[in-house]
Amino acid sequence: MPELFAVHTPPEAWRLFSARFQPTVRAETISTYQALGRVLAEDLYAPHDLPTFPRSTVDGYAVAAADTYGASPSLPAYLEVVGEVGMGQAADLRLAEGQAALVHTGGMIPPDADAVVMVEHTQQVDPSTIEVYRPVAVGQNVIQVGEDIRQGELVLPAGHRLRPQDIGGLVALGIVRVPVAVRPRVAILSQGDEVVPPEQFPGPGQVRDINSYTLAALAQEAGALPITYPIVPDRLEALQEAAGRALAEADVLVMSAGSSVSARDMTAQVVEGLGRPGILVHGLSIKPGKPTIIALCDGKPVFGLPGNPVSAMVIFRLFVTPTIYRLLGTTPPDRPRVRARMARNVASTTGREDYVQVRLEERRGELWAVPVLGKSNLIYTLVRSQGTVKIDLDSNGVAEGEWVTVEL
Amino acid sequence: MPELFAVHTPPEAWRLFSARFQPTVRAETISTYQALGRVLAEDLYAPHDLPTFPRSTVDGYAVAAADTYGASPSLPAYLEVVGEVGMGQAADLRLAEGQAALVHTGGMIPPDADAVVMVEHTQQVDPSTIEVYRPVAVGQNVIQVGEDIRQGELVLPAGHRLRPQDIGGLVALGIVRVPVAVRPRVAILSQGDEVVPPEQFPGPGQVRDINSYTLAALAQEAGALPITYPIVPDRLEALQEAAGRALAEADVLVMSAGSSVSARDMTAQVVEGLGRPGILVHGLSIKPGKPTIIALCDGKPVFGLPGNPVSAMVIFRLFVTPTIYRLLGTTPPDRPRVRARMARNVASTTGREDYVQVRLEERRGELWAVPVLGKSNLIYTLVRSQGTVKIDLDSNGVAEGEWVTVEL
Numbered sequence: 001m002p003e004l005f006a007v008h009t010p011p012e013a014w015r016l017f018s019a020r021f022q023p024t025v026r027a028e029t030i031s032t033y034q035a036l037g038r039v040l041a042e043d044l045y046a047p048h049d050l051p052t053f054p055r056s057t058v059d060g061y062a063v064a065a066a067d068t069y070g071a072s073p074s075l076p077a078y079l080e081v082v083g084e085v086g087m088g089q090a091a092d093l094r095l096a097e098g099q100a101a102l103v104h105t106g107g108m109i110p111p112d113a114d115a116v117v118m119v120e121h122t123q124q125v126d127p128s129t130i131e132v133y134r135p136v137a138v139g140q141n142v143i144q145v146g147e148d149i150r151q152g153e154l155v156l157p158a159g160h161r162l163r164p165q166d167i168g169g170l171v172a173l174g175i176v177r178v179p180v181a182v183r184p185r186v187a188i189l190s191q192g193d194e195v196v197p198p199e200q201f202p203g204p205g206q207v208r209d210i211n212s213y214t215l216a217a218l219a220q221e222a223g224a225l226p227i228t229y230p231i232v233p234d235r236l237e238a239l240q241e242a243a244g245r246a247l248a249e250a251d252v253l254v255m256s257a258g259s260s261v262s263a264r265d266m267t268a269q270v271v272e273g274l275g276r277p278g279i280l281v282h283g284l285s286i287k288p289g290k291p292t293i294i295a296l297c298d299g300k301p302v303f304g305l306p307g308n309p310v311s312a313m314v315i316f317r318l319f320v321t322p323t324i325y326r327l328l329g330t331t332p333p334d335r336p337r338v339r340a341r342m343a344r345n346v347a348s349t350t351g352r353e354d355y356v357q358v359r360l361e362e363r364r365g366e367l368w369a370v371p372v373l374g375k376s377n378l379i380y381t382l383v384r385s386q387g388t389v390k391i392d393l394d395s396n397g398v399a400e401g402e403w404v405t406v407e408l
Numbered sequence: 409m410p411e412l413f414a415v416h417t418p419p420e421a422w423r424l425f426s427a428r429f430q431p432t433v434r435a436e437t438i439s440t441y442q443a444l445g446r447v448l449a450e451d452l453y454a455p456h457d458l459p460t461f462p463r464s465t466v467d468g469y470a471v472a473a474a475d476t477y478g479a480s481p482s483l484p485a486y487l488e489v490v491g492e493v494g495m496g497q498a499a500d501l502r503l504a505e506g507q508a509a510l511v512h513t514g515g516m517i518p519p520d521a522d523a524v525v526m527v528e529h530t531q532q533v534d535p536s537t538i539e540v541y542r543p544v545a546v547g548q549n550v551i552q553v554g555e556d557i558r559q560g561e562l563v564l565p566a567g568h569r570l571r572p573q574d575i576g577g578l579v580a581l582g583i584v585r586v587p588v589a590v591r592p593r594v595a596i597l598s599q600g601d602e603v604v605p606p607e608q609f610p611g612p613g614q615v616r617d618i619n620s621y622t623l624a625a626l627a628q629e630a631g632a633l634p635i636t637y638p639i640v641p642d643r644l645e646a647l648q649e650a651a652g653r654a655l656a657e658a659d660v661l662v663m664s665a666g667s668s669v670s671a672r673d674m675t676a677q678v679v680e681g682l683g684r685p686g687i688l689v690h691g692l693s694i695k696p697g698k699p700t701i702i703a704l705c706d707g708k709p710v711f712g713l714p715g716n717p718v719s720a721m722v723i724f725r726l727f728v729t730p731t732i733y734r735l736l737g738t739t740p741p742d743r744p745r746v747r748a749r750m751a752r753n754v755a756s757t758t759g760r761e762d763y764v765q766v767r768l769e770e771r772r773g774e775l776w777a778v779p780v781l782g783k784s785n786l787i788y789t790l791v792r793s794q795g796t797v798k799i800d801l802d803s804n805g806v807a808e809g810e811w812v813t814v815e816l
Contacts, residue, residue: 032606036625050788053612059669087642087671088602090612104669106602106715108613148786156791164625165790168618168717171606172787194496194514198440198579204461204498205516210576217444217572234495261467261512263495307514309576334744334816378556379580380458382573383564408742 007283009393010353016280017294025329026182032170035162038180039330044155046173049146054109058141061100062113068135076131109142116141159330184327186219187250188212191232191257210309210379211256218316222324234263239270247274253302254320256312264291267304271295274302285352289315309379314355336408340367342398348391357385369406415691417801418726418761424688425702429709433737434590440578443570446588447738452563454581457554462517466549469508470521476543484539517550524549567738592735594627595658596620599640599665618717618787619664626724630732642671647678655682661710662728664720672699675712679703682710693760697723717787722763744816748775755805765793777814
């Protein structure tokens with residue numbers, strides 16, 4: 001098997017690829033109500049102040065603060081109550097010196113008032129008079145116009161992934177439609193004479209297609225629209241035809257090669273024919289996932305992943321997911337991580353990244369990462385695992401009891 | 409304002425509610441291909457062994473391991489190559505002593521072979537003869553029948569939230585339809601004479617509806633189907649009618665009260681009329697979120713949240729999200745957390761849980777949690793924050809420089 005390309009480390013491979021892949025983000029405008037998890041395509045600015053009027057933060061009486069100065073339980077201030085501001089009503093009543101208006105939490109403050117006395121610090125003397133037992137400062141218990149956000153202020157930047165509170169911040173400003181990044185279309189092509197659809201019972205020598213579905217799920221998680229295709233047999237013309245069509249329909253093409261050497265060689269040949277510059281990386285110093293192809297074909301990223309389902313998922317997370325984020329104009333979201341102690345020695349090789357699947361176990365109050373055994377990266381090693389431990393390029397392994405970071 | 413109920417701590421409130429709310433999980437059967445993120449409603453067992461035949465993990469020659477014992481570069485074993493097992497083909501050729509068959513990665517092992525020699529450890533002498541330089545042990549480079557998972561073994565338990573690799577594990581076994589928990593329907597009712605739809609420019613005293621959209625987004629994140637309704641004015645009959653209809657259509661009712669005291673009292677009155685036993689908790693020792701109502705009305709959970717958007721979100725995450733998980737028969741997923749040092753003193757009160765919104769800043773290689781300022785829980789304190797620090801019931805605050813856990 002001829003090695004046409006030098007094996008690269010994963011960081012080298014990403015640098016080589018990402019230096020050449022700098023896409024512009026495509027935008028579409030959608031309802032803010034449907035935008036949870038989508039990525040903003042433009043910086044958004046506040047069209048007006050929020051709130052638009054001064055609001056009370058308590059139930060009480062809107063007053064001029066000066067009218068309460070020196071008030072105490074033994075020497076209360078007496079104020080005349082001249083009205084009530086209804087919820088959702090303009091506070092258009094005027095207050096003279098020594099006058100107050102009943103307001104509710106969230107209600108508008110009349111123009112002559114500059115503070116609110118909490119109802120708990122007052123007592124009603126007669127229908128139109130209250131005693132105030134504590135002084136209030138100017139602005140106390142009031143939210144000023146623009147205190148939440150000011151007109152023209154940056155609401156959220158391009159590249160931001162919308163959370164529930166962001167939806168709230170947008171609708172509070174009347175921004176009911178938002179420009180978001182179009183979900184990239186990721187074509188996923190499973191290949192192999194031995195591969196049959198999951199609905200079919202595999203005959204001797206045959207296996208069900210796993211990669212179409214695990215990789216589609218990973219693409220969906222990353223914010224892309226996966227497109228799957230019928231399984232392609234290991235014939236050059238069939239693969240050329242299917243790959244060319246899939247790439248035309250999508251922004252990214254992911255091929256999971258058949259598992260034989262000849263099938264992998266065929267994938268490389270097909271990728272080279274898809275466009276310029278073609279293959280940038282062929283072979284990674286990583287376990288699992290060595291026989292990976294990373295290419296750029298007429299501006300579109302093309303990945304040739306190993307046929308092994310575990311390798312295919314590891315490589316997808318390392319290279320295709322960040323590619324999707326780049327097309328969305330965003331950065332990776334935070335993923336949950338925990339610190340744990342490795343439950344047994346795990347050997348690696350300097351110059352190679354290893355990804356070890358682990359279960360988590362609590363032992364005497366400490367968290368331990370137990371490697372999930374199973375040779376050759378069986379899919380159930382992933383199903384049984386709760387997280388992944390990365391063993392760095394420059395490490396030759398992790399000793400039992402050593403602290404590691406587990407990405408869940 | 410009469411206090412009919414004692415204020416409860418959040419853990420007490422959850423115990424009171426959850427002891428009485430033990431729903432059975434409703435199941436539906438859907439395509440496994442569409443099941444990412446859904447929660448399994450039943451334990452699933454493997455319908456057959458995986459793999460269904462012994463497979464090679466390398467490209468090489470299927471052999472009887474005994475034929476290679478003692479082989480070395482200086483004294484290779486000579487084997488006769490009697491055929492090739494094609495990918496996706498039954499390995500029906502028979503091997504006599506001293507015979508081998510060419511196999512590819514993932515290919516089937518012939519019945520007389522019990523190991524595979526990697527092609528790198530062989531050399532072709534003539535078209536039908538190879539030299540083997542290293543011995544192999546029985547089972548080496550072979551995945552045995554059932555080594556990934558055995559027939560009858562538990563695949564995944566009820567309550568498990570399906571990840572990409574789980575989809576892969578299921579389709580590998582031909583499980584293309586799965587029983588999952590029905591998404592609970594969560595009715596969300598915003599109330600308040602001052603509240604207008606986001607499309608409308610708020611007049612003096614009016615504010616746009618935020619809670620319908622933030623709470624719907626939180627419900628969606630938790631795995632529920634949110635249902636929103638037109639804003640209800642602060643009139644008893646209107647609220648009774650709207651709440652009764654919404655509860656009939658949903659599994660959970662979430663009301664966000666108007667922000668005035670009278671509106672909150674009205675919510676309590678309406679909830680009491682919705683069914684038995686009615687209100688379980690009225691008032692929480694928590695900041696923000698004190699005026700919370702937790703009720704069970706003829707078997708359905710009803711929550712009266714504060715009108716303030718930040719309080720409403722905090723209380724939703726603490727009580728409604730776990731209620732949704734209970735209806736789904738699952739446990740909370742891991743959320744990303746980081747450790748950081750608090751950037752300023754934050755006071756609290758013993759006997760009260762405080763939730764403080766923070767930004768994260770890196771200073772001299774350390775992560776610091778900077779509280780987002782802003783009185784009265786403005787929505788933009790949440791928009792500007794990256795996470796939440798919980799100050800426990802028994803703490804009276806966090807000092808500057810103290811290490812805290814930030815939930816992102």
